Amino acid sequence: MTVNRRAVIAGLTAGLLLPRFAFAADLSLGDMRVETLSDGHLTLPRSMLFAGLEPEAVDDILQACGVAKGAILPPINVTLLRHEGRVVLFDAGSGPSFQASAGQLALALEVVGISPEEVTHVVFTHCHPDHLWGVLDDFDDPLFPNAEYLLGQGEWDYWFDPNTASTIAGERASMAVGAHRRLEVIEDRVTRFRAGDEILPGVLAHASFGHTPGHMSFELRSGTESLLIGGDAIGNHHVSFAEPSWPIGTDQDAEAAAQTRLRLLDMLALDQMQLIGYHLPKGGIGRVERQGSGFRFVAGVDI
Numbered sequence: 001m002t003v004n005r006r007a008v009i010a011g012l013t014a015g016l017l018l019p020r021f022a023f024a025a026d027l028s029l030g031d032m033r034v035e036t037l038s039d040g041h042l043t044l045p046r047s048m049l050f051a052g053l054e055p056e057a058v059d060d061i062l063q064a065c066g067v068a069k070g071a072i073l074p075p076i077n078v079t080l081l082r083h084e085g086r087v088v089l090f091d092a093g094s095g096p097s098f099q100a101s102a103g104q105l106a107l108a109l110e111v112v113g114i115s116p117e118e119v120t121h122v123v124f125t126h127c128h129p130d131h132l133w134g135v136l137d138d139f140d141d142p143l144f145p146n147a148e149y150l151l152g153q154g155e156w157d158y159w160f161d162p163n164t165a166s167t168i169a170g171e172r173a174s175m176a177v178g179a180h181r182r183l184e185v186i187e188d189r190v191t192r193f194r195a196g197d198e199i200l201p202g203v204l205a206h207a208s209f210g211h212t213p214g215h216m217s218f219e220l221r222s223g224t225e226s227l228l229i230g231g232d233a234i235g236n237h238h239v240s241f242a243e244p245s246w247p248i249g250t251d252q253d254a255e256a257a258a259q260t261r262l263r264l265l266d267m268l269a270l271d272q273m274q275l276i277g278y279h280l281p282k283g284g285i286g287r288v289e290r291q292g293s294g295f296r297f298v299a300g301v302d303i
């Protein structure tokens with residue numbers, strides 16, 4: 001049954017109409033094996049993502065980046081790290097109850113031959129639905145029954161606080177309720193960490209606040225090689241690269257998020273460090289180059 005299902009999925013994903021669940025982007029960093037798995041994609045109205053920006057200026061950038069007209073459909077890239085016997089996911093996808101076009105992580109894991117029981121750690125960048133809600137399955141039980149969860153202390157404090165739902169901007173209240181409910185289910189297995197901590201061997205937490213109050217990014221290091229799992233600190237490959245200081249509607253604190261984005265883009269371009277972006281195209285792996293007064297994302301694996 002499993003074999004047949006895999007074969008069917010493999011056949012389907014060879015086509016152009018469905019998202020690919022497991023990307024060819026599979027790289028080695030010393031003895032770390034890293035790949036990205038697709039949880040599907042989001043569907044976001046332009047009016048929400050680019051609220052307050054000049055539509056013509058946005059259109060110019062989107063067109064230059066080859067983005068189709070209409071709603072923005074950001075891919076969702078969950079990073080899988082296999083290292084020293086650990087099976088680590090960076091974020092958990094959207095689960096069954098967020099958006100119909102998302103929530104495919106369990107299928108993606110099946111395609112690469114990993115069962116949910118084999119996942120040893122789930123590391124969160126932040127607690128938005130497309131990153132956290134996938135911790136629970138269709139029956140509201142933990143999808144990864146043997147996993148330890150790692151979450152930044154500030155992010156935990158913010159979303160676990162039951163008052164957040166009433167103090168956060170109205171349209172985000174359902175995200176706060178949803179986050180709190182899921183954190184309650186996994187509470188006993190959550191380990192909190194702080195910026196600068198080496199949370200697992202070769203995995204360092206970097207503060208990248210703004211998108212959410214406690215958003216974290218993660219640097220993977222092996223010898224002289226390193227890459228950054230950026231989460232949503234750099235949330236799209238078009239406007240946020242071309243004009244990183246422009247506000248983005250999904251960032252909770254747009255000004256702090258822009259400062260974080262600029263700092264990370266500068267560092268990534270200068271160090272020519274590989275980046276994995278949760279919503280960047282082609283599996284989300286690539287590099288950052290300067291372009292004019294901004295930057296551009298160059299997708300592809302080269303380490």
Ligand SMILES: [Zn+2]
Binds near residue numbers: 130131278
């Ligand atoms: Zn996201």
